[in-house]
Amino acid sequence: MPLLENGQIIEDTWQEAQDGQPLSPDSDILVPLSRLAEGLGRNTGGRLGVVLTPADKVEDLRAALPRLDMVCLTFTSFRDGRPFTQARALREHLGYKGSLRVQGHVIPDQYEFLLRCGADQVVAGTQSPVSVWLEAHKRFSIAYQPSVLDEKAEGFAFRKWLSPS
């Protein structure tokens, strides 16, 4: 499935840990929260990321965050908006600066929202052509409220300029 960053398709260099399998020693690997300790204990050059479910508490990552290169949030359904709040909490409360990926059932109409809540990578489903995602990335030029991004002010009030570049 295509992986998007900044409205571009990029290559995915990460692997997801397989249930019951040992963690591969050198690759960039994504582990579930339950295997976080194991991942942190993997004393190699590979990078480490964590996959959260919508019910996981981002607070549980607090101690590990400085050692994580990736947090991946999962939409079990695009209607379940909890990952938006998880993303914001990671960026805003926990000051997380690494990659923030989103996977699962997301739709292009949510692309802008995801970015504005702090996600930077999106695993795009195959249902919609990638062109629709790229369109969605450019659809709006302004937003009305503050977000976690430091968007440029547009005119007055809270209005923000959403620059697609």
Add this chain to the structure above:
Amino acid sequence: MTQTPQPSSRQVGRYAYDSVDRTFLKQRVDQFRDQVRRRLAGELSEDEFKPLRLMNGLYLQLHAYMLRVAIPYGILSASQMRTLAHIARKYDRDYGHFTTRQNIQFNWIKLEDTPEILDILADTEMHAIQTSGNCIRNVTSDQFAGAAQDEVLDPRVHAEILRQWSTLHPEFTFLPRKFKIAISGSMQDRVAARFHDIGLLARMGDNGRAVFEVYVGGGLGRTPVIGTLLTSELPEEDLIAYLEAVLRVYNEYGRRDNMYKARIKILVQALGAEGFREKVDAEFAAMDRARYHLPPEIVEAIRARFGAPVFDADAAQAEQALALRLKADPEFAAWVRTNTHPHKQKGYCSLTISCKPAGGIPGDVTSAQMDLLADLADRYSFGELRITHLQNVVLGHVRQDHLFELWQILQLNGLGTPNIGLITDIIACPGLDYCSLANARSIPIAQKLSARFADAGLQREIGSLRLNISGCINACGHHHAGHIGILGVDKRGEEAFQITLGGSSGDLPSIGQIIGSAMSEDETVDAIVRIIDTYLAQRAPGEHFIETCRRLGTAPFKDAAYAVA
């Protein structure tokens, strides 16, 4: 005699869009047009399309699509009203239906026409954004905002701030359930603040800035709840930050496994007021507050974009002119007494135009009537109109010496009914005539009751009374908050109705109690007549229905309702 319409850039009572706002609306229309295209091309499943169309106010109902157009905090310009008339005429069956959330619904819309309709709406700075779906809905406010004598603070400015803040909010567009906010700036709560997910009562703080009492977790529906006071002293500068905190807690902890338990009221009950407050406070404390800080400059910049009426200097004599008319014409006097509201400006009043003629459908207005209302607004009220949550239309600033002329015109057009606040000023949801969730028809029983109590003298004798009808437990007709409520139920495959008594919104909120088993439509109408007779027989001098009800309890009314004639 006639008012000059104000220049369109600062229409009275309305927030003036600029080119950025207009661009945004057009981008939103384009997005929806594309969503419709993708749906038709099979790129979006109906499951995926549904929440997207709902966020543009488009429902699929019993017979057709229904489009709900937002009227932010109820304020409309005359030209916007004409646009609504045009849509009713061209895309619907010549009618629009004003609703209890200060919106207008069109019941016979085609999916393919919707992008075009949204485009037409956008041309007059209107939209259907977030009138539906699991997002922050159209923010409602006092229909007398900016005009009422008892107002301490014009709530439209903050309602507009909340509108902007909540529009396509990135984090809160896929909430567990719909989310409704109401805001009042008067001593008297006319917005049913405690029956909303968040109710805000604004007052003036010591520093000359607004302060808010924040109620949370109120609502009707199958579990009616009166909102809990979360804080009584929220400073204006923290308004956005605090609401973000409340919504975040709701988004994180609100139930998603059961849609009947997904509203914030259930979460507040589950955590308890204290537990909920602790979570909100923790979130609020942890937030980057500077980011969400609402400084006075922003409030003032938004206030400055509202047009304000320039009142006539000679209007002071209007009162005497009106007084003479009132003496000369008792019928007119009765209308003025029920349908006007005190204005802060001497010589003016706010006028409520009843959309509930005897035997009519509450809230239904023809396109011709909409055009007329627009013309009257231009002539008599600075080109501004308001839609009330009681499904009527208000002219906010009418010179008292223009009332007589207005009354005559309204009477000729079926809009002169003197029943505001009386028993035939009925709220009714669309019910089984349109709504796919309904158990019973709300409209015919509303029409029968309205015809039964049509006599103006009898209505005045009965006095202040709120009668609300919902076609099912979802309570769109606010039946729980009615002094008399009627709830449509299904009784072994037949439409039937339960009566509730003692509900009230406003300053002393209470939830109506069901008095007994359901009855047929005609039995219900008769039962209500007997309930009213009981009240008339047993009331203490000067007592309103709700007061008698509170004093006596429901027992005597129940006996009357179920007495076999």
